[in-house]
Amino acid sequence: MPGLHAPPSPTRRAILHALAGLVPLLANARAWPGAMELRIVTSASNDATAQIVAALSRRFPNAQASEDVRAFASRGGQAIYLAIGPAALQAALGTELSGPVVSAFVSSEAYQRLTAAAPAQRGRALTGVFAEAAPAAQMQLIRRLYRRKVVVGVLLSPSTKHLKPLIERAASEAELTAACVVVEPGTNPVRALSALTSASVLLAVPDPELYNAEVARAILESTYRRRQGVIGFSKAMVSAGTLGAAYASIDDVVAQLGDIVDALMAGRQVDAQYPQYWRVAINESVARSLDVIVDASARSLGNFHE
Amino acid sequence: MTRRFDRPWGLRGLLVAAAAVPTLVVLVVVVAAHVGSDARIRAALEERATLVASALAEASEYGLISGNPAALDRSARDLLDEDHAIASIDILDAGKKSFVALTAPVPRSGLVTVERPVRSNVPDIDFFDRPTPHVSLPDDVQPTFRLGPVVGYARVTMSAEPMVKAQRERLALQAGVILGAGALGMLAVWLLAHRIRASLAAAEDAMRSMLAGRFDVHEGPAPLGELKPLRDSLLALSDSLAAKAHARPGDADIAATGDTMSPQAVRIAADNPLTRGTRARHERVARRIVGRLDAALVAVRLAACHVARLAETAETDAAKERANETALRILAIADHLVSAGPQLMEPMREHIVDERGLDAALEELRLACAITHPGCAFTLQKDAGFECADRAQAVAIHRAVQDAMTHVVAFSDATEAVVRLATQPGSRAVRVVISDNGEGEESNVSSLRLARIRETLSALGGKLDVRRSAVSGTTLILTLPASTAA
Numbered sequence: 001m002p003g004l005h006a007p008p009s010p011t012r013r014a015i016l017h018a019l020a021g022l023v024p025l026l027a028n029a030r031a032w033p034g035a036m037e038l039r040i041v042t043s044a045s046n047d048a049t050a051q052i053v054a055a056l057s058r059r060f061p062n063a064q065a066s067e068d069v070r071a072f073a074s075r076g077g078q079a080i081y082l083a084i085g086p087a088a089l090q091a092a093l094g095t096e097l098s099g100p101v102v103s104a105f106v107s108s109e110a111y112q113r114l115t116a117a118a119p120a121q122r123g124r125a126l127t128g129v130f131a132e133a134a135p136a137a138q139m140q141l142i143r144r145l146y147r148r149k150v151v152v153g154v155l156l157s158p159s160t161k162h163l164k165p166l167i168e169r170a171a172s173e174a175e176l177t178a179a180c181v182v183v184e185p186g187t188n189p190v191r192a193l194s195a196l197t198s199a200s201v202l203l204a205v206p207d208p209e210l211y212n213a214e215v216a217r218a219i220l221e222s223t224y225r226r227r228q229g230v231i232g233f234s235k236a237m238v239s240a241g242t243l244g245a246a247y248a249s250i251d252d253v254v255a256q257l258g259d260i261v262d263a264l265m266a267g268r269q270v271d272a273q274y275p276q277y278w279r280v281a282i283n284e285s286v287a288r289s290l291d292v293i294v295d296a297s298a299r300s301l302g303n304f305h306e
Numbered sequence: 307m308t309r310r311f312d313r314p315w316g317l318r319g320l321l322v323a324a325a326a327v328p329t330l331v332v333l334v335v336v337v338a339a340h341v342g343s344d345a346r347i348r349a350a351l352e353e354r355a356t357l358v359a360s361a362l363a364e365a366s367e368y369g370l371i372s373g374n375p376a377a378l379d380r381s382a383r384d385l386l387d388e389d390h391a392i393a394s395i396d397i398l399d400a401g402k403k404s405f406v407a408l409t410a411p412v413p414r415s416g417l418v419t420v421e422r423p424v425r426s427n428v429p430d431i432d433f434f435d436r437p438t439p440h441v442s443l444p445d446d447v448q449p450t451f452r453l454g455p456v457v458g459y460a461r462v463t464m465s466a467e468p469m470v471k472a473q474r475e476r477l478a479l480q481a482g483v484i485l486g487a488g489a490l491g492m493l494a495v496w497l498l499a500h501r502i503r504a505s506l507a508a509a510e511d512a513m514r515s516m517l518a519g520r521f522d523v524h525e526g527p528a529p530l531g532e533l534k535p536l537r538d539s540l541l542a543l544s545d546s547l548a549a550k551a552h553a554r555p556g557d558a559d560i561a562a563t564g565d566t567m568s569p570q571a572v573r574i575a576a577d578n579p580l581t582r583g584t585r586a587r588h589e590r591v592a593r594r595i596v597g598r599l600d601a602a603l604v605a606v607r608l609a610a611c612h613v614a615r616l617a618e619t620a621e622t623d624a625a626k627e628r629a630n631e632t633a634l635r636i637l638a639i640a641d642h643l644v645s646a647g648p649q650l651m652e653p654m655r656e657h658i659v660d661e662r663g664l665d666a667a668l669e670e671l672r673l674a675c676a677i678t679h680p681g682c683a684f685t686l687q688k689d690a691g692f693e694c695a696d697r698a699q700a701v702a703i704h705r706a707v708q709d710a711m712t713h714v715v716a717f718s719d720a721t722e723a724v725v726r727l728a729t730q731p732g733s734r735a736v737r738v739v740i741s742d743n744g745e746g747e748e749s750n751v752s753s754l755r756l757a758r759i760r761e762t763l764s765a766l767g768g769k770l771d772v773r774r775s776a777v778s779g780t781t782l783i784l785t786l787p788a789s790t791a792a
Contacts, residue, residue, distance in 0.1 A: 051441075086438075214426050233434065234440075234442045239431070248442070
């Protein structure tokens with residue numbers, strides 16, 4: 001029967017993984033505190049990785065960094081593995097590791113995709129800080145920029161449609177209205193924008209199926225023709241032409257990683273979460289073009305980690 | 307037929323041909339420049355098609371990526387309407403399936419097709435879709451853009467037909483303008499040649515008339531600037547020759563010489579400057595001799611008068627008588643000699659004045675002086691209303707003027723001499739002013755000549771006023787009372 005061979009859904013798989021991970025966590029809970037090393041797993045070195053490792057080294061002077069996760073695994077001993085970036089996370093998930101894996105600088109979409117695709121491993125604890133700011137932070141920025149109740153359009157793909165309740169709740173809390181449209185695979189995301197003509201602003205969430213270099217310019221052009229601002233998820237997007245973005249800097253994420261590592265060492269379980277610390281970037285030129293008045297309160301919005 | 311072409315070209319033909327040649331050369335050059343333009347048109351068309359296709363490819367990115375053919379259709383249709391050389395526009399997607407296809411309503415020929423890929427222009431930033439860490443770096447700067455994948459193709463087909471048509475129209479216009487300008491130029495040259503020819507023909511006629519002894523030359527049509535001196539010279543020559551032709555031997559000469567120039571001699575003198583100069587010098591010398599002889603006779607006469615006056619004061623009657631008789635004899639001889647010349651001349655003078663009038667006689671005198679003394683410009687002026695009806699007065703004026711002019715010709719270094727005839731408004735008296743710009747030196751000869759003029763005028767109740775100046779020369783003012791004969 002075909003139904004018996006159908007793969008489990010990502011959500012179901014994630015739940016199974018979480019349940020499987022609980023057993024070793026509970027078993028080893030008392031053994032971690034104070035005796036665990038912090039091992040930083042990186043992928044191929046580049047400028048971003050170097051800056052992140054430097055920031056982590058300042059925060060965790062005894063931490064060890066390596067691109068070779070198998071070498072870390074062969075050392076044995078209890079350790080917390082900080083996986084920096086999607087490639088490092090994927091490598092960590094593909095290796096039998098003796099301690100919890102903390103994902104950092106990986107978007108929520110990539111985190112969900114990679115963890116869902118990873119082979120099941122008994123007793124592995126998995127947590128992390130997503131790379132993009134929380135939808136609540138983005139909604140706060142939108143509210144501060146538009147200063148009235150506007151409709152926030154959101155394009156979601158099957159990979160990110162699970163964010164819809166979170167986004168709608170965040171919009172509601174910020175006294176905004178969210179209009180989410182799920183774009184089916186194979187559908188042109190630029191054309192899908194026509195379903196969001198009532199929205200004053202488009203909130204972009206990390207999703208390579210919807211937002212990538214090939215369509216970014218067309219999306220920006222299309223929204224600009226409709227006088228819609230775009231709120232991105234990175235500072236680079238603001239430079240590329242979005243109205244603004246709430247984002248977490250390296251130091252913001254590292255500070256939060258410190259809290260998570262401390263919690264893990266204390267034997268507490270920590271769920272993957274959005275950045276606690278964040279800040280905003282605004283493209284003043286785009287704001288002027290869209291007649292959006294940016295005041296100091298919008299510019300200084302965020303929860304900085306100095 | 308051959309003879310017709312062998313004939314030498316006339317002035318009009320030459321000038322018109324000279325005007326036509328540049329026009330024809332320009333026309334040939336312009337036409338030659340258009341010959342073989344098909345290849346150039348095709349090259350220009352390809353360049354233009356490439357440009358349009360490239361611009362269309364650049365503008366089609368958004369439409370192709372967004373899958374919105376409507377916007378592209380409008381842009382392409384605008385292009386098709388604007389540029390009549392475009393035969394068709396096709397925008398294809400990445401799989402070369404037609405996305406937008408437009409064709410010009412009128413079928414075109416001479417087609418050139420150019421296709422350009424439509425490449426997406428993508429920002430080189432991380433959309434959190436890479437395996438590297440997803441992070442906003444502190445030093446994020448303005449992103450660069452790079453060429454992305456081919457998302458479609460823009461294909462433009464253009465026709466050379468409108469360009470060829472436009473080129474032909476341009477050529478026709480240029481040729482028309484050149485030919486029009488050439489025709490206008492040739493017309494202007496033809497008119498100019500006509501006028502030159504008329505002036506030259508008039509000059510030729512005048513010379514032929516003068517050669518035939520007819521000196522009544524007409525002015526003819528107004529000549530062009532450069533030809534005006536020729537006409538004036540011919541008119542002056544004809545006037546001079548006419549004056550000489552009408553003069554009789556011994557009548558039109560200067561009284562002092564008693565000489566005259568026959569029309570043939572005048573013609574020879576006018577034609578030959580050397581002969582004319584030699585003759586003038588001879589006449590000048592002759593006049594001086596005659597003038598001095600005349601002066602000598604007058605001096606002898608004066609001396610005789612003086613002897614007569616001395617005789618009156620002699621102590622003895624016998625001596626007085628002898629001296630007086632001697633003086634009277636000298637005086638009689640001198641008087642006879644002095645009056646002999648004028649007496650001989652006077653009938654001729656009266657004849658000239660009677661027959662031709664004072665004006666013509668004075669003009670003849672002026673011409674004779676001018677020929678005799680070419681270094682001086684002689685001018686005769688007559689005020690409006692001048693009239694001298696009294697024969698005696700006219701003869702006296704002629705004599706006085708002749709005396710004065712003879713003196714100028716023979717002795718003066720003047721370069722200008724003017725005789726002005728006027729009638730005083732109130733009294734109707736005749737007033738003749740003879741002035742020259744010589745040094746105005748007084749001499750025995752001039753004094754004697756003036757005395758004779760004064761004597762002539764006194765006989766008719768007139769008077770002579772003489773003014774001399776080293777700067778402005780000598781001026782003689784002759785005044786005769788209003789004639790009772792008038």
